[in-house]
Amino acid sequence: AQKITQTQPGMFVQEKEAVTLDCTYDTSDQSYGLFWYKQPSSGEMIFLIYQGSYDEQNATEGRYSLNFQKARKSANLVISASQLGDSAMYFCAMSRLGQGGSEKLVFGKGTKLTVNP
Amino acid sequence: DGGITQSPKYLFRKEGQNVTLSCEQNLNHDAMYWYRQDPGQGLRLIYYSQIVNDFQKGDIAEGYSVSREKKESFPLTVTSAQKNPTAFYLCATRLNTEAFFGQGTRLTVV
Numbered sequence: 413a414q415k416i417t418q419t420q421p422g423m424f425v426q427e428k429e430a431v432t433l434d435c436t437y438d439t440s441d442q443s444y445g446l447f448w449y450k451q452p453s454s455g456e457m458i459f460l461i462y463q464g465s466y467d468e469q470n471a472t473e474g475r476y477s478l479n480f481q482k483a484r485k486s487a488n489l490v491i492s493a494s495q496l497g498d499s500a501m502y503f504c505a506m507s508r509l510g511q512g513g514s515e516k517l518v519f520g521k522g523t524k525l526t527v528n529p
Numbered sequence: 530d531g532g533i534t535q536s537p538k539y540l541f542r543k544e545g546q547n548v549t550l551s552c553e554q555n556l557n558h559d560a561m562y563w564y565r566q567d568p569g570q571g572l573r574l575i576y577y578s579q580i581v582n583d584f585q586k587g588d589i590a591e592g593y594s595v596s597r598e599k600k601e602s603f604p605l606t607v608t609s610a611q612k613n614p615t616a617f618y619l620c621a622t623r624l625n626t627e628a629f630f631g632q633g634t635r636l637t638v639v
């Protein structure tokens with residue numbers, strides 16, 4: 413069953429504007445982590461930001477911030493001052509307990525962001 | 530340099546043959562993962578491992594096998610039982626709040 417939902421297959425934003433990429437998740441775990449990755453056309457996966465379920469402050473990394481709303485089970489990525497180089501696929505992921513106490517890392521289907529000049 | 534090395538970058542396989550994809554890391558991370566990505570799709574989990582000599586099936590393990598004999602290495606074998614193996618394969622490692630990926634291997638069945 414899909415545990416991470418990214419409802420926006422594609423998003424467009426003007427250069428220098430901010431954009432929000434949506435991510436909702438489903439888990440009954442109390443402890444979990446949320447990640448965002450960027451995948452340019454080259455295929456590499458670039459780690460952007462992490463939010464722990466017990467973190468009270470929203471995570472920020474440079475132009476990236478994670479809008480974490482635990483009660484709504486959402487972990488939206490906000491990119492401020494978009495740049496042309498931000499055009500890529502963006503994936504939301506969640507770590508949760510799997511078999512034998514190991515932690516699984518599961519991904520959503522992604523959002524393709526296009527930044528227009 | 531610390532990182533994750535996947536090899537080869539491109540791999541061609543004849544139908545009916547097994548093939549092994551390499552994933553090596555020197556980050557000293559405990560957890561390692563294998564994912565499959567199809568065009569326009571997200572990442573689907575094949576296998577994952579938290580410690581040496583232990584691993585679990587992910588969501589699409591059929592037709593694949595792994596081993597974890599060393600902390601640094603987590604090779605993935607795509608067997609002839611995998612009906613549609615052509616895809617982009619990504620290996621990842623994780624330690625607490627850090628999770629990083631290799632450059633990927635693009636497997637094509639010819």
